[in-house]
Amino acid sequence: MTLHVQQTAPDFNIHDVFNNNISLSKFKGKKVYLAFMRFVGCPVCNLRLHKLLNHAPTFKQKNIEVVIIYESSAENVRIYLNDETYPFSFVADPENKLYNSYGVQKSFGKLLMSLFKGMLAKVKAGEKLFKKKPELDGKVTRMEAEFLINKNGKLVIAHYASFLGDNVAIEKILNE
DSSP states (O other): OOOOTTSBOOOOEEEOTTSOEEETGGGTTSEEEEEEOSOTTOHHHHHHHHHHHHTHHHHHHTTEEEEEEESSOHHHHHHHHTTOOOSSEEEEOTTOHHHHHTTOOBOHHHHHHHTTTTHHHHHHHHHHTOSSOOOOOSOTTBOOEEEEEOTTSBEEEEEEOSSTTOOOOHHHHHHO
């Protein structure tokens, strides 16, 4: 089941990797950008996170809450974050509760397609950005997905990756 623009985003009530409560209803009145990554050891996801971090001041200025979701364990996400502070919330979802409620897919075919869509260059670039590479603790076939939720809880972007590294342009997220 995939979600579509103008649908009400599925609500959630979870804890981030630092045990802070996060719920969609808590963000009412703000835009929320949910980025479903694969696992913290994924170099393509590491590259994407660094690109998002480069725009962190603009996300804050535009009052957009950023929540990054990984299949990894909370402990592995904390190792990846390396005791640094970040302007985003990080959620570990190894049981795939959020992945399932947002219809985030696994696909061997899409993973193979990634080879023809620049995946190796993205892997190389993302590998260089790791401070300390965490253990691989997610499904290799997991694909990324991104959702932008407006102030009223409706989806204004619902993007399911067609290949690894198929991301929404950050400018589109910021200006939607």
